[in-house]
Structures are given as structure tokens and as C-alpha cells.
Amino acid sequence: MSAITVPTLGESVSEATVGSWLVSEGQSVKKDDVLVELETDKVSVEVRAEEDGVITAIKAKEGETVEIGAALAEFEAGASGAKSPEPKKAEKKDEAPKKDDKPAEKSEAKSDEAKSDQAKSGAGGALTDAKVPVMGESVAEGTVGNWLVKVGDSVSVDQPLMEIETDKVAVEVPSPVAGVLEEALVKEGDSVEPGQVVAKIREGASGGSAKSESKSEAPKAESKSSDDVKAMPSAQRVASENKVDLSKVEGTGRDGRVTKGDALKAVEQGARAPEPAAVAQASAPRETGEREERVKMTRLRQTIARRLKEAQNSAAMLTTYNEADMSAIMALRKEVQDDFTAKHGIKLGFMSFFVKACVAALQDIPAVNAEIDGTDIIYKNYYDIGVAVGTDRGLVVPVVRDCDQKSLAGIEKGIMDLGKRARDGQLGLEDMQGATFTISNGGVYGSLMSSPILNAPQSGILGMHKIQERPVAINGQVVIRPMMYLALSYDHRIVDGKEAVTFLVRVKESLEKPERLLLDI
Template identity: 75%
Template sequence: APLAPSAQRIVAENNLDAGSIAGSGKAGRVTKGDALAALEARANAPAAPAAPAAPREIHAREERVRMTRLRQTIARRLKEAQNAAAMLTTFNEVDMSAVMALRNQYKDGFEKSHGVKLGFMSFFVKAVIHGLKHVPDVNAEIDGTDVIYKNHYDIGVAVGTDKGLVVPVLRDADALSLSGIEKGIGALGKKARDGQLALEDLQGGTFTISNGGVYGSLMSTPILNAPQSGILGMHKIQERPMAVNGQVVIRPMMYLALSYDHRIVDGQGAVTFLVKVKEAIEDPQRLLLDV
């Protein structure tokens, strides 16, 4: 449409699209008023929509997955233990030289005789029972205002599976030989990894052993397996310089941690228990003589 001279100036100065302006003048002529109206309309027009966002990546940055029933049970029980017990951890370290030498000397004959490998866990089970006999409080549990002292030694052994940590129980471990302990732990570990553990395999333990050392843990504060009053944390065996009889020697050392319920077990009892475990591992003959 033709533009009036005054409209032409407004269109040029404001870079309007003359073809989009409807003229109201004679023969459709675009007047100054038409140009000003178009300028005002452009000013009041909503902003052009932003360019559409790029589509989301196929691999999302987070994902929501419902916890398995096992993981929910583990979470609930751990939190209950933390809320109920007056939990405390004490530490010691153990020289593994004697047990390692014993194992190296007899491992081939042991496997040939019993059909199972001789590991460190059987020595620790024996050492723990030795300690529990000296400090019965660590093998007890609270029931209301009573303390129940257990005269049996059912040792829970923590086992990591792809679905979470479970603690099957080795029954009457005090009556088992080293080979019986190794076979029992091996069978429970296989059931755990195959998802074949029954409820009775997990109930009724009096004390628990957890071995974070197999994953490389140097030190930890294990959490109690309620309603038990003690749990021993084993850790990685690492060579360290130690002072022995005034000389610096390299020894394979392991940190031990005992978490315990201070409502039942006092500090002296906890330290005594850990010392008994240390002594039994450093001098395995003690286990034979029960001293």
C-alpha cells in the first residue's frame, strides 16, 4: 500500500515492515496514524517465544529405584541399633606374623585333610570365643531391665552380597574345630551369595565379626548387630615398621575395632576382650591351652 510522506519517515526510522501495515487512508494509503499504531503494537507485542529446548539426554543424570526388601530391613535394623544402644568403639592392633607363619606351614596339609582352605577367619572366631569366655558381658544382651548372659557362642559372620550385607550365624562355634569353622563359614557364604539363606540362618547370633579388610579397609567403627552387645571389625593386613625389643622391624599388622554397647559393657571389659583376642592371634598356642 502507498505510504504518506509522514508515515514513510516513521517506517524508515523504526524499521517497520510497511507491507504488514493496513492503510486507513484514501485508496488504502498508510497514514501517519497507521504507522504510529503499528509502532505501538510492536512495542506491546509479547516477546517471541524462546527457541525450543534441546531434547533431554537419553541417559538421565539421576534415577529413582525402590529399595529392595532386604535393603529396607537392613536400613531399619541399623538405625534401630544406633538409636537404642550406647555405642562406643575401642581399637587395638594385632601382629599377624604367628598366624601367617602357622597358616603357611600347614595350609597344604590342612586342605588335603579337610577339603577346605585354612583362612584367617577361623583363627579369629576361636580368638573371639576365647575373649567372650573371659568377658561374658560382651556375649550378653539387654531385655528390658534384665541382662541375658549367653552360655553359647553363635557367631555372626558378615558377608557382602550384590544385594547388601547379611550376617549368617555359625551355631555353637565353640564346639567346632578350625576345619569345622572354615567349612561352616564357606557354606553360609555360598548360601548368602546364592540368595538361599533362610530366616533361621540370620537369627540368634550372640556376637558378630565383620571383615572390611577384604575390601581394603584400614580402620572402621562397625555398627552393632542388635540386640548383640559387641561386634569385632577386622581390617586390612598391612606391613608397618614396629618397635620390638628396642629395634624397628617390619611386621604384618592389622587394626582391630570392637564396637560395644556401653549400657552393658564397660570400658575395662571392652579393652580386656580386645587384648584377649590380640593375645590369642599373636600367640595361637594360647587357644590350645585356654590361657
């Protein structure tokens, strides 16, 4: 006898709400059968059987709050119990037509026809499911992008079948076996979860033209009625306490079910039941003109918009400005560029100097490298710098790790590798998580001055801009120098004005006298 317990549900998640039990006491289950759904503030998680056996007792009821490691049910491995509800239904259907043997003959005939069709199509192997892979920590869903193959096409092992867009990156679904794509279960634009079956592959078959277009069509989502809202018990409780109309809340759980996290988000956004006129106005998109085109935002673009707006709403954001004379760095680069390239196989750019300058300033002003967590401040004694990169899909911020321990060459190589993978859509979630500070270079696009928006939960972001020759006064004389405006946006809740200005002055000094970086002063 063993216990089925609440699994680890992610960083900082300590409890969950029991959603729907999909099995009952005394029921036999097989390995990987879904037993129960658990719901946290962020995601919905399925608990599966680790081996064949019987559910002997259910310890946690639907709607009950349970902690990590708590017992959900008692389980006896290898035992046999009552058959699952699905086989029972099948038995009833099979037992119903016992008055004569004709229905059985028809069933056998249909089976023979199916086998005949299978033989004609050259599909001799078993059907194998292609599933959505794990898309990273805390990523519970994605949106189907482009199908890369069609029903009836031959596929090889690990050949990409489709692309899935998550909040941060694009993920490919590979074919688990070699064969033919027999059925596509989702269509472009559908939301999918890790582990969800999205296609069926006929193993070992040879490709041909698809016999039926209906197979390639994904099942259409049923329209949700306001009178029939699927919601987890905890979501219903939150909605009841806060007078939230669940019919106006988009569910992110299984089968479109409204989770506790969805309900809490609706409460935060003030999603009370709107007036009928307001509902009609909000639900009806405006008509487009003859020279207009309506295109659905990608999930990445939606996330960018949401996170930037959240940063503005949650942080006390302020920007301070300065300018740096880039003469010294430009002269140094010109002098050592050939030797640097010959030794390291990469050109010496400006970004590595900025990263090093920021690390030195962060070490002097630790508040800019910290973050707010509730009523606490978390100071970080490491320096992982995010470098904003513009791609065709949108803005992404890959992270160069441990910049305080890297040389200029190491930083340049890291930036080049991340930038290339960003443009090729090959970044993983681990490449974009955990930055302590961000640098954004709008100067590559010609920006002369701007106010960057914080990359939450970070407390600071440095904006680089175009290098432009301008007249400046030096030692009582007006001279022409290559100047760059610098902008530091910071969270005033944790960083004081004096600290922000001092930080930017430290960066300026390191850029104008790069020997300070080499001498660590």
C-alpha cells in the same frame, strides 16, 4: 462341642486383640475358612476352621484383648447351620430374575462359552492356587520380586513361579502342580502375606500363548483416602489416645489395614498429624536430573537401613581399637596349609582363628556375649557367631553355631557353606537368627580402619581390617610386620570400658600367639 482358641502367636507374644469376625453365630463354615483376625503388636493372624461345622457362639468380641489359649468361639463339628453371607447374596441375585427364563438361559450360555474356551485352551484340569509359603518365624509379609514365568507358560511341580523378598531373605513360590500358569494375582512390588494366593495353575494343561494380557496384570492397589482409613479397633484406640493421624500411617494388615503395631510404631516415630505444608513437602519426591536415576530400595536394603539406625538410636555405642601382629598366624598357615587342605578338603583361612579368639575372649568377658532385655541382662552360655557377608542383595549375617565346640576345620567349613549360600540367595531365616556376637571383615574390601555398627540386640561386634605391613617397635628395634587394626564396638549400657578393652586385648593375644587357642589358655 469344642472351643476355638487363641493360637500361639510367636515367641514372647502373650496376648492379642480381636480384630474382625468374618463369620457370625449359627453360620456353617468349612475347613480352612477364615473365622476371625487377631492382632498383636507385631503381626496380624488369621484363625481358621480346623474342620467343617457350625459356629454356635462367639465368646470374644471385636476389640477385646485375649490371651493365648483363651476361647474365641464355640464350635460344633459336622453340624449344619445358616448359610454364609456369600451364598445368600448369590441366591438373591439368582432369585431376582424369576419373571422369565431368559436370564437363566443367558447364564447357561455363558457357562457353555466358558467351557468352550477352556477346551480350546487345552486347560482340562482343575484350577489350583499357588500360595505364599511360610517365610519364617515373626515374618508377616514380603514384597513380590521377579516373576519367573508368564501367564500361559507351562510349569512343572515345584518349579519356582516368582521370588518374594522379605526383611532378610528371598523366598521362591513353587508351583503346587504341573500345568499352565492361568492367572497372576499380584505384580512386582506388591506386599504379600504367608498363605496368600498369588497365582492360579490349570492342572494338567499344556502351555501356550496367553490369550489376554489382562490376566497377567495384577490388580492395582486402590488409593487410600484420608477419610476412609481401614484400621483395627486397637489401632484406632492407640491413635485416639496419642493423637496419631491414621491416614498418614501405612497399614501392614490384611487389605492394607492399620494394625496396633503400625499405630504404636507411628507413636514411637512421632507420627502426629503434620502441618499441610509439611505433608505436601514430605509426600512429593524431588525431581531427578537428566543424569540421575530413581530406583526403589529393596525390602532387604530398607531393613538394613532401619536396623542399623535403630542400633545407633537405642544403644550407647562406643568403639575401642587395638592392633595385632599377624606374623605368627601367617607363618602357621604357610607351614600347615598343604596338610590341612589334604585332610579337611578346605583351606585354612584367617576367619577361623578370629572366631576362636573371640570365643575365648567371650568366655572371659561374658558381658560382651549378653544382651539387655528391658531391665534385665541375659547372659548366654553358648557361642553362636554371626559372620557378616556382603552380597549383591546387601549385607547379611549368617550364624556359625556352637563355635566353642568346633575345630578350626569345622568353623572354616561352616563359614564357606554359609558364604556360598548367602551369595546364591539360598539362606533361610534360621541361618541368620540367634547370633550372640558378630564379626565383620571389612579388610577383604581394603578397609584399613572403621567403626562397625552393632547388630542388635547383641552387645558387641568385632571389625577386622586389611593386613598391612607397617614399621613397629619390638624390643627397641624398628621392624616391618604384617599388622591389622582391630575395632570392637560395644553397648556401653552393659559393657564397661575396662571389659571392652580387656576383651580386645584377649583377642589380640590369641592372634599373636595362636598356641594359646590350642592350649586353651
